[in-house]
Amino acid sequence: xxxxxSSLSDERIAYLEGLVRQGKTAAAVFTQFTQHDVDxxxxxxxxxxxxxxxxxxxxxxxxxxLGVLEDKAIKNMVATEFVYNYVREKRTVGxxxxxxxxxxxxxxxxxxxxxxxxxxxxxxxxxLFKCIMAxxxxxxxxxxxxxxxxxxxQEAIRIMYETAVKHGAPEGVFTCLESPTIPDNAYLMRHKExxxxxxxxxxxAVKAAYSxxxxxxxxxxxxxxxxxxxxxxxxxxxxxxxxxxxxxxGTICASEQTVVIDDEIYxxxxxxxxxxxxxxxxxKETELLGRxxxxxxxxxxxxxxxxxxxxxxxxxxxxxxxxxxxxxxAPIEGVGREHPLxxxxxxxxxxxxxxxxxxxxxxxxxxxxxxxxLGHTAVVFxxxxxxxxxxxxxxxxxxxxxNSPGSIGALGGVYNDMVPTFSFGCGTGGGNSTTDNVNxxxxxxxxxxxxxxxxxxxxxxxxxxxxxxNAVENLRHFPSRSTLIVTNPLLEQMGHVDLVRRSxxxxxxxxxxxxxxxxxxxxxxxxxxxxxxxxxxxxxxxLGGGSVIDAAKIMKLKYESPEAxxxxxxxxxxxxxxxxxxxxxxxxxxxxxxxxxTTSGTGSEVTPFAxxxxxxxGRKVTLADYSLSPDVAIxxxxxxxxxxxxxxxxxxxxxxxxxxxxxxxIHASPYTDSNAMQAIRLVFKYLPIAYEHPHDEEAxxxxxxxxxxxxxxxxxxxVGVNHALAHAFGARFGVAHGRANALMLPHVLxxxxxxxxxxxxxxxxxxxxxHKKYATMADLLGLGGVTIAEKVKNLVAATEELLxxxxxxxxxxxxxxxxxxxxxxMPDLAKIAFDDPSWRSNPRMPLVSELVELFWSAxxxxxxxxxxxxxxxxxxxxWSCV
Amino acid sequence: xxxxxxxxxxxxxxxxxxxxxxxxxxxxxxxxxxVLDFSSVLRIDSNVAGALEQLAGLADNRSVKVxxxxxxxxxxxxxxxxxxxxxxxxxx
Numbered sequence: 001x002x003x004x005x006s007s008l009s010d011e012r013i014a015y016l017e018g019l020v021r022q023g024k025t026a027a028a029v030f031t032q033f034t035q036h037d038v039d040x041x042x043x044x045x046x047x048x049x050x051x052x053x054x055x056x057x058x059x060x061x062x063x064x065x066l067g068v069l070e071d072k073a074i075k076n077m078v079a080t081e082f083v084y085n086y087v088r089e090k091r092t093v094g095x096x097x098x099x100x101x102x103x104x105x106x107x108x109x110x111x112x113x114x115x116x117x118x119x120x121x122x123x124x125x126x127x128l129f130k131c132i133m134a135x136x137x138x139x140x141x142x143x144x145x146x147x148x149x150x151x152x153x154q155e156a157i158r159i160m161y162e163t164a165v166k167h168g169a170p171e172g173v174f175t176c177l178e179s180p181t182i183p184d185n186a187y188l189m190r191h192k193e194x195x196x197x198x199x200x201x202x203x204x205a206v207k208a209a210y211s212x213x214x215x216x217x218x219x220x221x222x223x224x225x226x227x228x229x230x231x232x233x234x235x236x237x238x239x240x241x242x243x244x245x246x247x248x249x250g251t252i253c254a255s256e257q258t259v260v261i262d263d264e265i266y267x268x269x270x271x272x273x274x275x276x277x278x279x280x281x282x283x284k285e286t287e288l289l290g291r292x293x294x295x296x297x298x299x300x301x302x303x304x305x306x307x308x309x310x311x312x313x314x315x316x317x318x319x320x321x322x323x324x325x326x327x328x329x330a331p332i333e334g335v336g337r338e339h340p341l342x343x344x345x346x347x348x349x350x351x352x353x354x355x356x357x358x359x360x361x362x363x364x365x366x367x368x369x370x371x372x373x374l375g376h377t378a379v380v381f382x383x384x385x386x387x388x389x390x391x392x393x394x395x396x397x398x399x400x401x402x403n404s405p406g407s408i409g410a411l412g413g414v415y416n417d418m419v420p421t422f423s424f425g426c427g428t429g430g431g432n433s434t435t436d437n438v439n440x441x442x443x444x445x446x447x448x449x450x451x452x453x454x455x456x457x458x459x460x461x462x463x464x465x466x467x468x469x470n471a472v473e474n475l476r477h478f479p480s481r482s483t484l485i486v487t488n489p490l491l492e493q494m495g496h497v498d499l500v501r502r503s504x505x506x507x508x509x510x511x512x513x514x515x516x517x518x519x520x521x522x523x524x525x526x527x528x529x530x531x532x533x534x535x536x537x538x539x540x541x542x543l544g545g546g547s548v549i550d551a552a553k554i555m556k557l558k559y560e561s562p563e564a565x566x567x568x569x570x571x572x573x574x575x576x577x578x579x580x581x582x583x584x585x586x587x588x589x590x591x592x593x594x595x596x597x598t599t600s601g602t603g604s605e606v607t608p609f610a611x612x613x614x615x616x617x618g619r620k621v622t623l624a625d626y627s628l629s630p631d632v633a634i635x636x637x638x639x640x641x642x643x644x645x646x647x648x649x650x651x652x653x654x655x656x657x658x659x660x661x662x663x664x665x666i667h668a669s670p671y672t673d674s675n676a677m678q679a680i681r682l683v684f685k686y687l688p689i690a691y692e693h694p695h696d697e698e699a700x701x702x703x704x705x706x707x708x709x710x711x712x713x714x715x716x717x718x719v720g721v722n723h724a725l726a727h728a729f730g731a732r733f734g735v736a737h738g739r740a741n742a743l744m745l746p747h748v749l750x751x752x753x754x755x756x757x758x759x760x761x762x763x764x765x766x767x768x769x770x771h772k773k774y775a776t777m778a779d780l781l782g783l784g785g786v787t788i789a790e791k792v793k794n795l796v797a798a799t800e801e802l803l804x805x806x807x808x809x810x811x812x813x814x815x816x817x818x819x820x821x822x823x824x825x826m827p828d829l830a831k832i833a834f835d836d837p838s839w840r841s842n843p844r845m846p847l848v849s850e851l852v853e854l855f856w857s858a859x860x861x862x863x864x865x866x867x868x869x870x871x872x873x874x875x876x877x878x879w880s881c882v
Numbered sequence: 883x884x885x886x887x888x889x890x891x892x893x894x895x896x897x898x899x900x901x902x903x904x905x906x907x908x909x910x911x912x913x914x915x916x917v918l919d920f921s922s923v924l925r926i927d928s929n930v931a932g933a934l935e936q937l938a939g940l941a942d943n944r945s946v947k948v949x950x951x952x953x954x955x956x957x958x959x960x961x962x963x964x965x966x967x968x969x970x971x972x973x974x
Contacts (some may be wrong), residue, residue, distance in 0.1 A: 024964065025932075027963070028963035029927055029931065031956070032959075032960060033930060171927075172928060237900055251937050340901065
């Protein structure tokens with residue numbers, strides 16, 4: 001390429017630079033044109049092209065000596081009228097497509113200056129086609145026609161250019177190389193002002209285009225296989241193949257090359273070809289023909305045969321044929337160098353192959369496809385859709401033409417609804433960047449305006465929630481044949497199970513499964529599944545704290561869908577709607593799950609989460625899916641009246657953490673905000689009373705409600721980094737979940753209220769608002785303060801005060817964990833906390849180093865870092881700013 | 883002492899001519915700065931682009947700063963694509 005360019009004289013370079021300058025200016029000026037301007041010019045040049053179709057065809061025939069005058073005229077008309085029919089309504093200026101439901105708008109940007117190579121086989125039609133595309137898309141073109149078709153192309157370009165300029169197109173919009181040479185092409189292909197190369201030409205030109213380092217459109221060589229299957233409409237197929245293969249003497253590279261015919265119809269098909277003017281070669285004639293039209297050295301067709309008449313080719317080959325012979329048909333017995341006629345033949349010579357089976361036919365078609373025609377075109381004639389499907393899967397071709405002529409079919413718009421073109425993209429098989437019929441969209445840069453969309457949100461909760469004292473009596477509304485009560489030994493001892501039994505309808509067979517009062521292990525879950533199967537249960541009543549209810553959720557999952565793989569279902573995800581692993585929807589059993597909570601913290605009776613202990617990994621595995629949510633929740637305070645103070649404090653702070661984290665979650669919504677806020681208010685008011693006066697029925701009742709209400713919030717808004725830290729720390733050091741949360745809470749509040757090192761992507765929120773929401777919480781709790789920073793500080797202080805009042809240890813060190821011990825654990829703690837899905841909805845994206853800092857703050861306790869928020873006043877109105 | 887810059891309002895009916903004649907003359911006699919008011923010009927063609935290029939050349943030789951005032955975004959884009967924008971100053 002470099003050598004080629006260096007052979008150019010200074011004079012020639014100046015000439016080429018002049019073309020580039022004109023084209024560049026025209027392209028720049030063209031950017032100002034409107035759709036109306038463009039459409040007016042397009043219509044004018046189309047009419048000019050149509051008017052001169054026959055004239056240009058005659059010029060092409062005279063200059064190239066290829067093809068058929070009438071067919072070239074038809075091609076010129078297709079290149080204008082049919083292409084116009086396709087482009088006339090298309091928008092190519094400004095906004096060209098809108099997808100309001102997706103918030104997307106596509107805006108056209110012209111490419112600029114295009115260098116376009118045109119072929120010898122379809123010279124003027126390709127020029128007309130490209131001129132229309134260029135004007136429609138506001139681009140300028142320098143044409144580099146095939147040297148042996150230069151004059152006819154130059155005339156076509158002149159006609160289009162003069163008409164375009166007359167109708168307002170920029171001067172210099174089309175230019176044509178005079179006496180084009182390969183060095184000219186090389187120079188222009190590498191020119192920095194040429195923005196795209198559109199190479200409709202031979203393999204050399206296409207390769208040069210792709211090697212230039214420029215964006216390029218290219219075409220590939222063809223070798224179109226045709227499968228003539230036994231169910232085909234034979235009369236139609238034979239006429240179509242003859243029409244196509246003889247069209248312009250076979251110069252269209254999509255034309256048929258080898259027809260593979262099913263044995264059952266082979267003889268009849270051959271007879272029909274012969275009846276309609278084809279000469280069927282015998283073995284000797286086939287050999288003679290092959291030697292004449294195919295170069296044995298290269299294995300490719302000889303240029304002298306391209307676009308010539310069948311009779312002329314027969315004469316040159318020494319064949320005696322009737323004077324009206326339109327097609328030479330040569331039977332072949334295989335594909336490859338030993339069967340010379342199995343390659344591309346851009347003249348009216350067609351090879352045929354007799355196939356004994358569908359498999360053999362497909363194999364031969366694949367062989368033909370791979371013998372120089374990858375990515376181009378293939379044809380199938382069949383009335384069997386399954387055969388067409390198999391063919392389309394087996395053959396690598398950008399155009400698979402079914403039951404119509406290959407060449408005219410591939411052009412598009414005549415026999416089918418494909419985009420009309422004179423440039424066939426052949427994909428990677430043909431060394432091209434596209435398999436499309438090259439069209440106006442390839443002449444555009446398409447810009448996409450993507451408007452911010454709000455992700456669909458939800459608020460999903462159990463169907464029924466019964467609350468207040470004696471709510472358990474509502475069990476009588478749920479008929480069951482066989483019920484399994486899942487609980488723990490202590491609750492059985494306390495008589496809670498009997499309370500439940502009394503409310504279950506009399507005819508129900510009731511079994512009780514008592515499981516350890518600890519986060520469930522897989523083996524415990526499987527015991528439950530065994531019991532459910534044994535008793536063919538149709539109802540589970542989970543009576544207990546979070547551990548029991550979580551166990552029951554997983555029992556239900558495994559009972560209904562035994563194939564559910566818990567390990568797989570625990571796979572991490574970022575967005576529950578887009579998760580990779582889906583929960584099973586096919587169920588072999590159906591069971592109702594009623595959850596009765598005996599603590600006021602986890603809210604497990606309404607959540608879609610379940611925690612399982614992975615003993616081997618030393619971690620908690622969180623399952624999350626709305627299918628895990630209990631069907632019915634009973635929030636009856638009589639089951640929590642005897643909770644010991646420590647448990648009351650820990651579970652109460654767990655509840656508060658749920659509400660605070662849901663409140664600032666990036667998935668928070670007005671629906672979850674209302675629940676989160678109410679829960680926060682109830683906890684601050686009633687938790688100290690429930691802790692200090694355990695028999696206060698109102699306080700117990702309100703705290704029980706608060707736990708459930710906070711859970712409604714975080715079931716839909718999720719939690720945050722506090723939970724990620726607490727999960728890792730609690731599992732490692734055997735600290736109860738609520739207490740682990742409490743140790744982290746003041747530090748996380750301060751952290752979340754500060755300007756993030758990294759913001760969380762949150763399409764549903766308008767800016768960073770966590771600090772403002774904390775301030776609003778402080779307002780609603782009546783904590784005072786004027787600026788956001790003051791209010792956040794007051795919220796942190798109130799939380800610390802509450803923790804003190806509940807006598808909760810205020811540092812990890814207070815638990816007796818040594819600094820060395822904690823330091824040793826830190827790498828694992830940080831890793832596990834970072835892997836925990838809980839923080840994915842946190843308003844700040846935590847860096848691992850920040851998780852480490854938070855752990856150390858919690859270790860040292862007290863004096864959380866001061867939130868570094870802005871100090872503007874904030875009002876309660878901002879609460880609903882999500 | 884500073885002198886007021888010379889100003890020329892470009893007539894949208896004869897943009898290229900206005901640049902080739904009046905503007906060129908003004909560059910020859912301008913001291914410091916010449917302001918060309920494009921507020922009435924909606925679109926330019928290749929002749930205008932050529933005239934602007936010539937004008938920029940002359941202004942460079944005479945050390946005159948040519949300011950194009952109120953150039954719309956479409957025209958600015960054309961000047962940018964032709965690498966002409968860098969040869970002028972722009973003012974609203």
